[in-house]
Amino acid sequence: MGKPFDSELEKIDTSYEWAFNIDIKQIQEFIFNDIKPLIIVGSGGSLSICNLISVMHKNIGYNATVVSPLGLFNSREIINNSKVILISSSGKNSDILFAYKEACRNNPIDVLTVCMKSKSKLSALILPSHSIWENDIPTGKDGFLATNTLLAYFIIFSRVYNEFINIPISKNFNISLPKSILPENLSGINTFSIIYGKWSEPVALDLESKITEAALGNVQFSDYRNFGHGRHHWFAKRKKDTSIIALITPYDKSLAEKTLKILPPDVKVIIIETGLLGYSGSIDLLIKSFYFINELGKDRGIDPGRPGVPEFGKRLYNLQYIKTLRDINKRILSDNEFNSISKKLTDINAFLHDTVYINQWKTYYDQFKNKINHTDFQAVIFDYDGTLCSSKNRFSGPSYEIFDLINKLLINNIIIGIATGRGKSVKTDLRRKIPKSYWQKIIVGYYNGTDISTLADDNSPNTKNTNKELKLLLDYFISFNIQTNNVSFKLRPNQLTIEPKDKNTWIASKMGLKEIFYLGNNNSKFHFLESCHSIDIIPINYSKNLVYNKCKGLIMDNNTEVNILCIGDRGDLNGNDFKLLSNKYSLSVDTVSSFPDSCWNFLPPGIKGEVGVLHYFSKIKIQKDQFTIKI
Numbered sequence: 016m017g018k019p020f021d022s023e024l025e026k027i028d029t030s031y032e033w034a035f036n037i038d039i040k041q042i043q044e045f046i047f048n049d050i051k052p053l054i055i056v057g058s059g060g061s062l063s064i065c066n067l068i069s070v071m072h073k074n075i076g077y078n079a080t081v082v083s084p085l086g087l088f089n090s091r092e093i094i095n096n097s098k099v100i101l102i103s104s105s106g107k108n109s110d111i112l113f114a115y116k117e118a119c120r121n122n123p124i125d126v127l128t129v130c131m132k133s134k135s136k137l138s139a140l141i142l143p144s145h146s147i148w149e150n151d152i153p154t155g156k157d158g159f160l161a162t163n164t165l166l167a168y169f170i171i172f173s174r175v176y177n178e179f180i181n182i183p184i185s186k187n188f189n190i191s192l193p194k195s196i197l198p199e200n201l202s203g204i205n206t207f208s209i210i211y212g213k214w215s216e217p218v219a220l221d222l223e224s225k226i227t228e229a230a231l232g233n234v235q236f237s238d239y240r241n242f243g244h245g246r247h248h249w250f251a252k253r254k255k256d257t258s259i260i261a262l263i264t265p266y267d268k269s270l271a272e273k274t275l276k277i278l279p280p281d282v283k284v285i286i287i288e289t290g291l292l293g294y295s296g297s298i299d300l301l302i303k304s305f306y307f308i309n310e311l312g313k314d315r316g317i318d319p320g321r322p323g324v325p326e327f328g329k330r331l332y333n334l335q336y337i338k339t340l341r342d343i344n345k346r347i348l349s350d351n352e353f354n355s356i357s358k359k360l361t362d363i364n365a366f367l368h369d370t371v372y373i374n375q376w377k378t379y380y381d382q383f384k385n386k387i388n389h390t391d392f393q394a395v396i397f398d399y400d401g402t403l404c405s406s407k408n409r410f411s412g413p414s415y416e417i418f419d420l421i422n423k424l425l426i427n428n429i430i431i432g433i434a435t436g437r438g439k440s441v442k443t444d445l446r447r448k449i450p451k452s453y454w455q456k457i458i459v460g461y462y463n464g465t466d467i468s469t470l471a472d473d474n475s476p477n478t479k480n481t482n483k484e485l486k487l488l489l490d491y492f493i494s495f496n497i498q499t500n501n502v503s504f505k506l507r508p509n510q511l512t513i514e515p516k517d518k519n520t521w522i523a524s525k526m527g528l529k530e531i532f533y534l535g536n537n538n539s540k541f542h543f544l545e546s547c548h549s550i551d552i553i554p555i556n557y558s559k560n561l562v563y564n565k566c567k568g569l570i571m572d573n574n575t576e577v578n579i580l581c582i583g584d585r586g587d588l589n590g591n592d593f594k595l596l597s598n599k600y601s602l603s604v605d606t607v608s609s610f611p612d613s614c615w616n617f618l619p620p621g622i623k624g625e626v627g628v629l630h631y632f633s634k635i636k637i638q639k640d641q642f643t644i645k646i
Contacts, residue, residue, distance in 0.1 A: 018158030020309050020320030026154040027302065030163035033153050034170035041148050042175050045098070045127040046072075049547070050522050053079040054094065054123070056087050056114045057102040059228070060161030063221035064102055064168040067297055070213060071176040084114035092364035094121035095357055101128045104157060104164040106135025106149070109333070115140055119620035120350065122357050126621065131164045132156075142621030158320035160225050162305060169217075169301055173294035184295050201314045204283065206257040208249065209236035210274070212267030214293060218300040219262055225308045229319040232311075239270050250282050258283035260307075264296040265289075347373055351617075352380055358607050358616045379611035384646050387600060390578050391641045394566045395424065396432035397628070398559070398583035398592050399441055401547050402604055403433070405625040409548075412444035417625060420632050425453040428640045432566045434460040434559035434583075434595055436544070436551045438476040438507065445470055458569070460562035463544060463553050463591060465509035467565055482509050482554065488537060495531050502528070509557060513550040525550065544591035547584070551591060559583075559595040580644070582631070584624060586614040602646075604628055617646045 046053075053072050055065040065081040072079035080097070082090055087099075099118045103111040106128070115137060118126055126145040128137055131152045141147045154163040173184050207226060211219035216238070223234045237246050250257060261284060263271045268288075275284060287307060289299040312319040347367060348356060356376045357363040366372050397403050404413045424431060435441045438461050445457065454471035461467070461476035468475035489506055492499055492513075501520045505512040513528060515521040528550060532543050542558065544551040563579060570577045583592030584605035596603055596614040603616040604627030618627045635644045 018320045020158065020160070020162075020312060020318055023158050023160075023162040023320055024305060024309060026163050027166060027305070030152060030154045030167050031170055031298075034167040035174070037150055037167075037171065039148075039171055039175050041146060042127065042129065042171070043178055045100075045125065045146050046175065047179060048518055050075070050077055051124050052077055052097045054087065054090065054097045054099045054118075055079060055081050055102065056084060056099065056111070056118075057081075058083055058108065058110050060157075060165055060221065060224050061102045061104065061168075063161075063217045063224065063301075064165060064172065065100075066220050067169060067217035067294065068100065068172050070216065070297075071172065071294060075176070075179055084110040084117070087114050088117050091117065091121045094118060094123050095361060095363075097123055099123045099126045101126070101137075102168065103128070103135075103137060104131045104161065106130035106132055106137030109335070111137060112140065119145075120354075122354060122620055129168070131167065142619075143626040144623040145621050159322060159324070160228060160308075160319050161221075162320075165221065166298070166301060166305075169294070169298045173298060176294065184298075201258075201311065203256055204232065204258045206233040206235065206249075206253065207260050207285075208242075208246070208257060209234065209260045209262065210239050210242050210271075211236065211262045212239060212264060212270065214264045214266055214297045215262035215300055217297055218287075218304050221301065222260065222262075222304050222308070225304075225319060226311070229308070229312060229317055229322045231308070231315050231317060231319065239267060239274050242274065247278075250278065254279070254282050258285055260285045260287065262300055262304075263288040264300070265292055266296070348377065352377055354620055355615060355617050356380055358603075359609060359611070376611070380615075383612060383615050384617070387580075387602070388643075388645050390600060391643055392429075392578045392580045392600070393570045393641050394430035394432065394577075394579045395642075396434055396559075396562055396566060396579060396581045396595065398585070398595065399433055399435035399437065401584035401624055402582060402592075402628060403625060404444070406547065408625070412447065414625060415448075416629055418448040420629065422449060422453070423637060424642070425449070425456055427637045427642070428456075429637070429642060430456055430458070430566050430569055432458045432460065432562040432579075433470075434464060434562045434592075436463050436510070436512065436546055436549065436591055438462055438466075438478070442470065442476070458562055458565050460559055460565075462507050462510040463542075463551050463557065464559045464561040465507075465553050465557045467561055477508050480508050481506055484540060485509065485511050485552070485554070488535070488541065488552065491535055492528070492531055495527070497527075499524075499528070499531075509554055511552040513552070514548065543589060544593075545585065545589050546591045559592065560598070563595065563598060582628060586616075602631060604631075 055068050057065040069079035069081045101111060101114055128141060128147045130137055130149040133149045133151050138147050138149055152164055152167055157164050177184055209219045209222055219236050223236055226232050226234050259282060261271055261275060263286060287300060287303050289296040291299045308319050347370060360366060403417050408414060421431060455469050457470040459468060459470055466476040485506060489504055489511055501517045501524050502513050503516055515524060540555055541552050542555060566579055567577050578600060581595050581598050581601040583596050583603060585592045586596035586603040586608050587606040590606055598613060601613045603614055604618060605623045607616050608614040618630055622630055635642050
């Protein structure tokens with residue numbers, strides 16, 4: 016089993032050249048389009064790249080947690096407040112497949128899987144709203160120990176974060192290791208004590224993994240200062256058969272030198288050092304550590320690439336344990352109940368011990384579901400971006416499947432409302448794929464309901480006669496040039512739209528814009544509405560609910576009982592669908608409010624947006640002038 020480790024090292028040039036040129040845009044968009052805390056999941060050798068991602072994510076000011084698949088299961092209380100990245104070289108072992116399913120069950124903000132093999136078992140599980148980055152590395156499958164895939168991951172994620180931090184990534188790595196760093200006689204050394212700093216910690220983890228997995232010795236490891244809290248005592252008793260491996264980068268060189276200088280002169284020390292900064296230093300150290308492992312293996316008479324795997328090791332690797340975990344983790348709530356209620360209560364795990372509270376929410380869940388399932392609807396109002404139209408279709412319009420749904424409703428005389436923050440582009444999208452004979456039955460609320468007309472109206476939306484108070488507000492924003500120099504403004508008659516120039520700074524920009532808005536006491540005059548890609552500010556007397564009122568008025572001419580289903584993606588406070596989804600019958604395809612009698616999300620884990628709309632409406636029964644839906 017495995018490959019000669021020498022042959023793995025011969026491919027390093029190929030793997031890091033490939034990693035420098037592969038497209039990484041999808042990974043960048045996942046991390047930096049709405050930056051959130053990360054949970055990074057990996058097993059074995061993959062844990063070292065998970066650690067590097069954690070170091071880099073913390074370096075830009077956001078928390079990151081590294082866990083194994085079992086660690087993810089044990090950390091499920093924090094999943095729904097984080098984005099999840101799963102790292103796997105082949106995407107086929109049972110642990111990573113379990114980790115993906117477990118992540119989905121606990122409603123993370125988003126999920127990305129990263130795999131060095133296309134069409135893997137993992138990719139077959141990925142839900143439509145989740146992302147998978149998979150490419151076949153040209154060096155092929157690693158041997159027993161992670162080498163070329165690990166190096167590629169180090170380079171790829173360094174490039175990803177380089178877009179945010181802009182620290183140059185060096186290509187001048189030393190693909191060799193001077194033998195002078197090795198002690199003259201390694202045969203008496205059975206234990207290695209690895210000490211590390213910030214940018215060398217991922218390499219320390221990899222060294223521990225390789226030395227242990229290939230049975231090259233015992234391993235201890237700690238950072239430079241934790242070494243001073245008792246770890247050093249080992250060398251007072253066991254220094255004859257122990258060597259320090261000191262990983263040194265420019266970041267911690269001074270601390271490393273002072274630490275090593277204090278040690279007794281007869282303590283054996285192996286120094287693996289880089290002169291490169293930041294993640295370039297991590298990559299350089301990783302390559303050098305590979306060569307160290309190769310030399311250590313030769314000294315021990317063990318090829319690290321194929322050390323031999325005992326039968327019990329194979330059985331441990333393939334151990335079926337998932338049912339055991341499920342049996343000890345039975346929830347008060349069913350999976351469906353937990354899925355929907357946890358979207359209402361982002362800290363649901365803090366309340367699971369309170370059976371009275373949770374049973375109350377089970378009652379709310381049942382009541383709302385029953386209400387939706389036993390109502391005849393005469394109209395439906397959709398948000399547009401993030402609901403009918405996904406981000407990837409923003410400039411081409413909703414999918415064929417969405418228009419097929421809309422046209423089926425129109426054929427049966429169902430009134431349709433479209434509430435959008437956009438203007439003419441939405442009219443163009445809708446007219447292109449909806450027959451003209453139905454345009455009069457579609458009510459469009461342009462610019463968040465500030466301009467309402469039928470799709471047939473050629474004069475809407477209006478782009479003239481700007482609201483004077485909005486113009487003053489725009490001038491007020493612009494006066495804070497530090498907070499607003501990374502955004503652009505578009506002023507419509509009754510809407511001010513703010514969009515990012517640089518997505519990497521959008522989170523900080525939004526916070527600054529909100530502070531300016533409330534500093535000027537404008538909350539009494541205007542709504543501050545957030546969508547996935549912009550901020551819209553409109554006068555307080557306007558909202559998407561004006562579309563609701565217009566649709567209701569049309570139906571009341573023929574029917575005294577009016578039931579309208581509202582569907583949007585941003586039902587949370589400050590979301591641009593908050594008011595629309597506060598109506599009696601309202602479903603979200605993403606975020607929700609905390610109200611128990613409106614704005615629920617019943618979609619399965621991993622389903623959102625346009626796909627969520629289609630999921631809901633796969634459960635409808637259409638009759639003339641009305642429809643029902645069974646959630």
